[in-house]
Amino acid sequence: MEKTTIQINKYADRFLIGNVNFKFASDKAYADMARRTLRIDVGSELRSNLKSEATRVLKECIENLKNMKAISQCSFQSWHKESCNKLIDCYKPYLFYYGQSQKWLNMLLKYLYVYDVEEYQCLFSQKLIEVMDMPIDFKVIKNFHNQYNIKWPNSGWSKWNENTYRSYQESIRKALIQDKTLTEDEKIPFYWELIHWSDLD
Structure with a gap:
C-alpha cells in the first residue's frame, strides 16, 4: 500500500x-x-x-x-x-x-x-x-525567553541582521540539546517547532 x-x-x-x-x-x-x-x-x-x-x-x-x-x-x-x-x-x-x-x-x-x-x-x-534552522516568530521568541531565559533580541525578527539571526539560532539549539526532559526529536529545532508551535501562547 x-x-x-x-x-x-x-x-x-x-x-x-x-x-x-x-x-x-x-x-x-x-x-x-x-x-x-x-x-x-x-x-x-x-x-x-x-x-x-x-x-x-x-x-x-x-x-x-x-x-x-x-x-x-x-x-x-x-x-x-x-x-x-x-x-x-x-x-x-x-x-x-x-x-x-x-x-x-x-x-x-x-x-x-x-x-x-x-x-x-x-x-x-x-x-x-x-x-536545519527553526522558523522564528514572536511566539517562539516569547517561549524560549520564558522557558530557557534566552535574551529578547533588541529588535523584532523581521529587522534582524545576519549575526543576530545566527546567534539566536545557536542559542535555541544549545537550549534544546541541554534540556534532559525532551525527546530526541524535540532536541532537533526543526522538529521542535513542528511539534510545539500550535501549543504556544
Missing part, C-alpha cells in the same frame, strides 16, 4: 492539504514574512515583479540545496546565508532585511516538508532535518 504523507513526514499531519507545488509553498511562506513586515512603497505591478523574481531565485537556491553532495551544519549555514543574501539582492534598492529573507526561506522549507511537495521529497533526509 502506498504511504500517506503522515507516514512519510513526521509531525506534518496538521498541514495536510494535498497536491501542493513550489509556488504555493513559496507564496504561503511569503505571506508569513510579508504580512506585517514588508513596507515597500511601490505599485502593485512592481511589487509583483519583485516577488516573482525572488521566487525564481528561491527555487534555484532550493535546487542547489537538493544537489549538495555533503550536508553538515557548516555547509547548511553557508547555503542559508548565501540564499538569504540573494533574496536581499532581489529587492535592491528597497529596504529588505536579513530577518525578512530568513523568514521567507525557513517557512518555505517548512512548507515544502509538511505539504510533501513531490519534487522535493528527496530533499529532507534526516541529516538535513537535524541541521
